[in-house]
Structures are given as C-alpha cells and as structure tokens.
Amino acid sequence: MSERTQIRVDLSASEPAYRQIAGQIRALLVEGHLTPGSALPSVRRLAMDLGVHFNTVAEAYRQLAEEGLIDVSHGKAARILPPKSVEPAADTLEQLRRRLRNMVAEMRASGMSAASVRREIHSLLEGEEQ
Amino acid sequence: MSERTQIRVDLSASEPAYRQIAGQIRALLVEGHLTPGSALPSVRRLAMDLGVHFNTVAEAYRQLAEEGLIDVSHGKAARILPPKSVEPAADTLEQLRRRLRNMVAEMRASGMSAASVRREIHSLLEGEEQ
Amino acid sequence: MSERTQIRVDLSASEPAYRQIAGQIRALLVEGHLTPGSALPSVRRLAMDLGVHFNTVAEAYRQLAEEGLIDVSHGKAARILPPKSVEPAADTLEQLRRRLRNMVAEMRASGMSAASVRREIHSLLEGEEQ
Amino acid sequence: MSERTQIRVDLSASEPAYRQIAGQIRALLVEGHLTPGSALPSVRRLAMDLGVHFNTVAEAYRQLAEEGLIDVSHGKAARILPPKSVEPAADTLEQLRRRLRNMVAEMRASGMSAASVRREIHSLLEGEEQ
C-alpha cells in the first residue's frame, strides 16, 4: 500500500477502530487502489503502523473476509480477492436500499440540497465504470 | 399522519427500534410527507400503535430533536420544524462524506456496479430539486 | 416591580419555567429589591407579562409560599413577608452545605481558579451585611 | 482510592444516585484526592461496593467524561484527566453565575446571614489557592 492509500485510525471517534480500518480498506479496494491477488500487510505490521492492538486489525480482516473481499488463510498473508461480478441477492439489495435511503435522508435533513447530495455522490463514483 | 406515512417497526431486525422509528420519520420529513408546524402523535400514542414501549418512541423523538428536525417540549405535543435552508457546517459535511463513502463502498463491494449505485441514488432523489 | 427587577423566562432552557420565575423572585427578595409588605403582581398579570400559562406562575408563587417567603391567601394579592431572622435548622444547613460544596466543585472543575470563585461570590454578597 | 476518599450513596435521598456519585468524585478530583492519570475502579467494581446497579455508576462516569474530567474508552479502565488550566468559556461562566446566584439566594432565603454564607464558602475554599 503506497502513501496514497494511507489508513488513519481515530481512537477517540465513536466508530470502533476495527470498523474504521475495515471501512477504509474496503473503500481502497472498490476504488481500485488495491489490486486483486496482492497481499495486505500482516496483522501485526499494520497494527504497529496504526498504533492499535493487533486483535483490532485481525477483527477488521475477519470482517472483510466474511464479506468475501479478502482471503485469510492460517499462516499466510491476507490476499485481495477479485471483485464480485454479480449483482447482490435480492434481500441484500433490499437492505442496502434501506440504508441508502436513510443515509440520503440524513444528508437532506442536515440541510444539504438534492443538488449537493448528487454532487457528492458523483464525485465518489467518478471514473468508476467497471 | 395519513396512511401513506405509515411507520413499521421490525423488532427482530438488528437495527434498534428507536432508530428505525427516527429514520422513518426523518425520511417522511425530508420527502415532504409531514408539514412543518404540524404535531406528531404523542409518544404514548405512537408507541401503542407500533407495539413498542413509550420510551422507545421518546428516544426516537429525542434524536430527531437533537438534529433540529422537531421541537419537543415538556407537556406539549412534539412539532415538526421548518426544513433547514443552509448547507451543513464543514465538520458535519465531512462526517457525512465519510459515511457516504463507506456506504457506497459497501454497495460496490457487495457486487453492485457503479451504474447500479447511480441508478439507486437517482431514484431516491428523483423529483427533489429544491 | 420596577424595570430594574425585570423577570425573564427562557422557555427553551432546561430549567422549568416555574422554577426560573421562583428563582428570580427569590433572588430579588434576598437582594432587597422587593420590600416586605408590598404586593406581587397577580398571577394572571405576571403570566401575561412573561408570556406563560398562569398555572406556571401560580406554581412559582406556591413554591415561594412554601419556603415562607411570601404570603398567598385566597382572593388577595400575594405579599412579601419579612426576611427570616433565625439561622436555618441543622438539617437544612447540612443540605445547603452539601449543595454548595457541589456547586463550588463544579465551578472549580469547569476550570475556574479558587480566586475566581471567591471573586464571583464576593460580588454576589457585596453590600449585603444584614 | 484510599479510605479518605470513600463514596457514599444514599438511595433514599431525592438526588439521584448517579449524580451523588458523580458529585462526590468531582469533589474528590478538584480537592486533589485523586491523581491525574490514575485509574478509577471499574463500573462493576464500584457498583458492587456501593450497592447500586452498574449502569448507575456508568452514568456517573459518562457525565464526568462529558465534563472533560475523566477519560472513558471502551474496554479500558476510566482514567482521571489533568485538571483544566483555562477559565471556562463565557457562556459556561454565565450559566455557573446564574446557578450560583440562585444557590446563594436560597441560602439567604432560608435564614442564613450574609456573614454565614461567606463563612461557609471560605471554609470550602480554604487552602486552595492555585
């Protein structure tokens, strides 16, 4: 992982450390900054770099593995799996839709105009067309 | 609240009841199904309708009040406040951006194409241009 | 009550309206801005001036009457009683001490120096020697 | 916490248990009986010692954390933070002033002379000069 893909953990944030780590790795994955087949840093290495307990990093890797994004096998470095090529199952999709609706509602409720919301989303999806 | 604005609580879901309630009211608010100045049902009334404890509804109302969406004062019915007309503060915006990035990453990671994500979001914002 | 003795009620504050009113009248009393024997405004009059329900003012008067500070008799205007000339009972004193200790601890904990606390208190007691 | 720093909870008092606990810890803090950096007892430990539910102690700790007096993080013992070295913000100060004015008014109204009030306060601040 180059310096463009730096991960930062804020221990004083309300979001737990392991989820911050998983979230940032997931984002790097889907944004193409991590190539399939390449290895992630070891749990202990990354933990030291981030200044957290290695169990915390292990928990993050476990979550990503459960989602089918990386492959962790005992004794080997965790490896990035190829991106999924099939749309999610109906119930998964339904749940994502509900969460997205809530997310957008929060953005609108906080004062953002529909146009602002659109702008934010476009800047996130920009350049990705897979 | 008319029948178009029905709220449903799924107690078996992992999302806590009070957040489901707050989320649905928030969505109704930003989608314009609840008019500013009008009163929400009393916590006890809504609680009975939804089959939950009144504290659960009270917690939902409290959260919406903290967000500045409704006004709750002792002894009086909760009332819907007018929508915010200013874009959120920089730090609020930053936090929303981070959460949105995570949300989109999860959608992409679950297998949705960028086009599918776009489609979902457009259908949510459709018709809202304010 | 002259304009120097104006009472203000902040309905959005966390302190209930009736206690704000009672508290301000009590302060005016002990600070000598209201003379014993003189009449307080009628419940309805003061309620209108403050923009609150008259029950709220009535509750404030009731509390002051319970403390022995004013005299409310059915059908007559509330009147200010002469100040007490005896020190409080031991248990009352004990309770006041405990509350004062907490108050001072909060001031110190919020960052005020002992000198600042002293200064605040002296400015409150200044000129009163009865 | 040594035997000089014993905390006592009176469940029959009108002041809620969690506030009694927070108040006593706050007083111990500002009076220097607890050293910055040291750990407070775990919520469950202290709860057992005091004979209250652990949530009651947790609520007390949460309040102290909000005031910036202690640091509580998930999975780690609560720790005492160094005392604040700056005077409080203007609005905080204003609120403290209002509460102090009410406190003093209550003492005076209960029959204490200005001299008695002074005496009580001086005995509380005695020896603290920082």
Added chain:
DNA sequence: GTGGTCTAGACCACG
C-alpha cells in the same frame, strides 16, 4: 476483562 446499548417499568414533573 472492560465499557456500552437497548428496552422496560415505576414514578415524577410539567403546562
């Protein structure tokens, strides 16, 4: 092991 969340129930305060 630690602290935290969520829901509930009894009771209170307020307007």
Added chain:
DNA sequence: GTGGTCTAGACCACA
C-alpha cells in the same frame, strides 16, 4: 393530558 427521569436487566461490542 403531555413528556421526562431514573434504575434495572439482558445482551452486545470492544481491546
């Protein structure tokens, strides 16, 4: 009538 507080108990999340 309204909303609110406090405490408790079961269960969960975190480091």
